[in-house]
Amino acid sequence: MSRARRFFAGLLDPALGLALAVAYVALLLATNKDLGYARDEGFYFQAARSYEGWFSLLFDSPKAAFERANIDRFWVANSEHPAFVKSLFALSHHFLYAKWKLFAEEGTSFRFPGMALSGVAVAVTYLWGRRVSGRVAGLVAAVSLAMMPQVFYHSHLDCFDMPVAAMWLVTTYAYWRSISGGGWLWAIATGVLYGFLLNTKHNSWLLPPALIVHFVIARGEGFWRELRAGSVRAPLALVAMAVIGPVVFYLGWPWIWHETGKRLAAYVAFHTGHEYYNMEFLGRTYWKPPMPLGYAWVMTLATVPAITLLLFLIGLGASVKRGLTVRLRWLAERAGLAAAPGPLDRDLFSTELLWLGCILTSYAPWVSKGTPIFGGTKHWITAYPFLALFAAQGFVLAARALSGQRERVGKAALTAALAVAVTVAPVAIAIGAHPWGLAAYTPLVGGAPGGASLGLNRSFWGYSTGAVQGFLNERAPPNASVYVHDTAMQSWEQMAKDGRLRSDLRPAWSPAGATFALYHHEPHMLRVEYQVWVDYGTVAPAHVGTYDGVPVIWVYERPQR
């Protein structure tokens, strides 16, 4: 192969990764319009606006920007979460909307960084899958991740959940590259990326334990030998994470530049002592410990397409088998009975161990009966890229077994057909679920109707207002007041600003006195619906927003007397 050809061949996979990311972001942008702004998005719009004020000051008057009064003034907003992603929201709004006018809606400019990071997650899943399992398997992994219905929903949002999944994945990928002979540059990159991960969301606290456990197990006997000798050689990437990570975290969050200890303590305390919310699970609303231990697993089973889970289980099963073989051969080598496992076996063992560690760590908080379950699947969403990577391994085994001894073209055709067969259902489910992402349940539990019958949560965050915006715009008289229920006021205002809702409609805090009342269904919120019944004198909603026939949001109109 000529040098030029080798060069272009080397570009193919990064180009494919980029294409996947771009296509995913394009799909997210195309489906953005009718996805209402969720409750927390409203808070982050507000925070991003505040941070944007600081960036403007930084661009205009850098010295003033670093004065404590200005830092505190702009960065106090939403200081219970770190700043990286919200800074991206702010900069995206500043440049892509206000300055360059790339987006028609202000809200889209806030959402764009989350979409872009979701695209990065899809691309890196592909690249990692490509390196370990092959090109088609990498594509299967990427599509499987992108088309998990709840991933697709969260990828649209001006929130931290997909960004933290992306940053976790990217950091782990860099770590893996660094320990797979990638050299010191990957190790430094791991440290820097970990700093950004720390500055994205507190899930980041769980990654170092996962990597340390991985290091200990993957290193095997060598680690214990070194420990006994009193000099353990930790991977450079781990050292970089410990040294560079906190520096990047600190530099990227102006709020902690002053009173660092006190403010960090408040940040940690907010999340370790997070209040309990209500969550419906199997027909019962949980609001305090003990929480059901099966919650995370059952919800994964009910919301991730079954074919993805099947491939994951096949991949995981093969991995466990391989892992046991490697361990046995290590033991046999020590007893002088067999040769040590080869480097390829060891590498794959290490890689899969890393993936498994990331999955288990992401689910680990739900081993405790005290962990609040208010956020549903988004709280272990960091596991999903690794689940998809195992699925890619499962795909390889299936493709290999099915294509058998065929010639090259036949093999390729069969592999492509298999890839389509295992991704078509996730694509249909994810696209079909839009814009009702949180109500999406897979056929394994009977789809959305099955989920409702089982008593699984259909909605939170009041995002489904976007699905009834057309009704309100058409039906409400001029200047009508609308009780917004679970939609944050900031989210409502953003919808009005973006022209999704008529600007003359007046949001109201209470159903009493309002002409229209929204009701976002969660069992514990039913009492709000009852308040509307008594006030309006009717139990009949004027409009019901449904997903596959299941009511998710309904709207009451005050009868004219």
Add this chain to the structure above:
Amino acid sequence: MSRRRLLWLAVPLAGVVELGAYFYFSRRAPRVDEWTRLREPVAALRQAGELVVVAPRWADPLARHALGDALMPLSDVARSDESRYVRAIEISAMGDRAPELVGWRTVGEQKHGRFTLRTLENPAPEPVSFDFVDHVKPDHATVFEGAAPCSWNANAPVTAGGLGGNPTFPAERFICPSGDWFFAGITVIDDHREYRPRRCIWAHPPPGGPLRIRFERVPLGKTLRGWGGMPWLLFRDSVGATPVEIEVRVGGTSVGKHVHHDEDGFAPFRFDTGRAGEVLDVEFEISAANVKDRHFCFQADTR
């Protein structure tokens, strides 16, 4: 093809089966327009006083949207239980059955589109002769805070506290001297069974003495049956709080006292009137040793 390879065929097959299952389940539940088309047949089937029940229960908002208040009035939707009804119409979608009608006898069944409409008969109905909730009005009731009368207002300011606040304080209510929270009027609270609705008389014991609600000329049955509770979302954690007592007097004689504990949820009580067939005054006296945050609400009837 080897058996092993055949087994691997299960992988693509699973993908295709999931796709088919997705399309099946996504079309399984009736849509809004199908519910709307149900209005006429249900109206034709339902006689006055019959209950309309929806299975599965999550489809209830669709039924209310389609059928309206005439076929699904608030008093039915927010009922305390089904014991008073002689007959019920069950709207069944996707083959589901209403658990509250288990044991009722099917006396009619019709298919309408993707629905089954069943007429069911209660094997042991307890018809109501007087529902106190329907009569919290000046032509039947008088209300006192201790000895001070609570005045009727047919156009009081309506307030509703949202998720963490008060249930709707209705426009029509007897307002007691101690302020906004102390009145007798009809509202709906959430109960301990996954926040189901209960239509009831708001009867927060006031600080100026027990709340006394007196109904005149009540046709009595053998029993006086009732339910009492507090909004579950607000009081689900208040174990051991001051109990609320509700004492019932018929013709000036006490027939029983029910003590409500928050953790019991919306709990039933039943007293023998000992005066079946007579028409007498009935008084409910609601009190608590400490009246702070005692958001008591009750439903009662004679049968």
